[in-house]
Amino acid sequence: xxxxxxxxxxxxxxxxxxxxxxxxxxxxxxxxxxxxxxxxxxxxxxxxxxxxxxxxxxxxxxxxxxxxxxxxxxxxxxxxxxxxxxxxxxxxxxxxxxxxxxxxxxxxxxxxxxxxxxxxxxxxxxxxxxxxxxxxxxxxxxxxxxxxxxxxxxxxxxxxxxxxxxxxxxxxxxxxxxxxxxxxxxxxxxxxxxxxxxxxxxxxxxxxxxxxxxxxxxxxxxxxxxxxxxxxxxxxxxxxxxxxxxxxx
Numbered sequence: 187x188x189x190x191x192x193x194x195x196x197x198x199x200x201x202x203x204x205x206x207x208x209x210x211x212x213x214x215x216x217x218x219x220x221x222x223x224x225x226x227x228x229x230x231x232x233x234x235x236x237x238x239x240x241x242x243x244x245x246x247x248x249x250x251x252x253x254x255x256x257x258x259x260x261x262x263x264x265x266x267x268x269x270x271x272x273x274x275x276x277x278x279x280x281x282x283x284x285x286x287x288x289x290x291x292x293x294x295x296x297x298x299x300x301x302x303x304x305x306x307x308x309x310x311x312x313x314x315x316x317x318x319x320x321x322x323x324x325x326x327x328x329x330x331x332x333x334x335x336x337x338x339x340x341x342x343x344x345x346x347x348x349x350x351x352x353x354x355x356x357x358x359x360x361x362x363x364x365x366x367x368x369x370x371x372x373x374x375x376x377x378x379x380x381x382x383x384x385x386x387x388x389x390x391x392x393x394x395x396x397x398x399x400x401x402x403x404x405x406x407x408x409x410x411x412x413x414x415x416x417x418x419x420x421x422x423x424x425x426x427x428x429x430x431x432x433x434x435x
Contacts, residue, residue: 191219196226204233326399329359338408340415344431347398349413351405358405362398367391371420379412389422408434
């Protein structure tokens with residue numbers, strides 16, 4: 187008789203199918219086993235969607251050799267030896283049409299499960315370090331040190347803050363020093379005002395030294411809008427509830 191795969195066997199194969207590591211015969215066998223298992227088909231779809239999400243996270247497609255390299259890594263993983271097949275000559279008194287038992291799929295794929303983790307690590311490594319896959323992460327220091335930076339002070343009752351904008355990075359940073367901490371759990375809120383309509387950007391509180399560093403990604407140039415700061419209740423507000431303490435000109 188043939189070994190009927192249990193749920194553990196099938197889930198191991200799901201992991202391999204999600205990274206396209208089954209050959210045509212193995213995939214066909216898995217499809218057959220999943221025919222009556224809507225729950226496992228849903229798990230496979232979730233795994234494939236996760237893989238697609240990872241792929242979409244990079245602007246540049248993986249190099250053609252990546253799949254081959256990943257599968258080669260799987261091939262290099264130590265595999266458990268297959269169990270020797272049951273003797274094909276049936277014992278006396280046993281019908282001639284008895285089919286020898288195959289080694290369980292679980293035995294065949296147990297060692298490969300560690301390789302699946304290696305596949306995931308390889309995908310993550312590609313996204314993080316592949317050349318040309320994206321620019322370096324933007325942070326406050328990158329904006330402040332950018333060669334094309336434009337600095338605009340925020341003037342008013344609250345002094346000591348300025349907005350630094352880098353057109354090349356498409357980001358701005360609000361920085362400041364010696365900024366007093368708002369009372370209780372209140373927060374400062376940064377607003378972007380265009381055509382007299384304030385739009386909330388983010389909330390912040392200075393650190394224990396009174397320093398402020400707030401990154402504003404996908405930022406509009408300060409030449410096109412006014413940036414302003416108010417004090418708001420914890421969590422911020424959808425519209426300013428207190429007078430503007432500082433603003434760009």
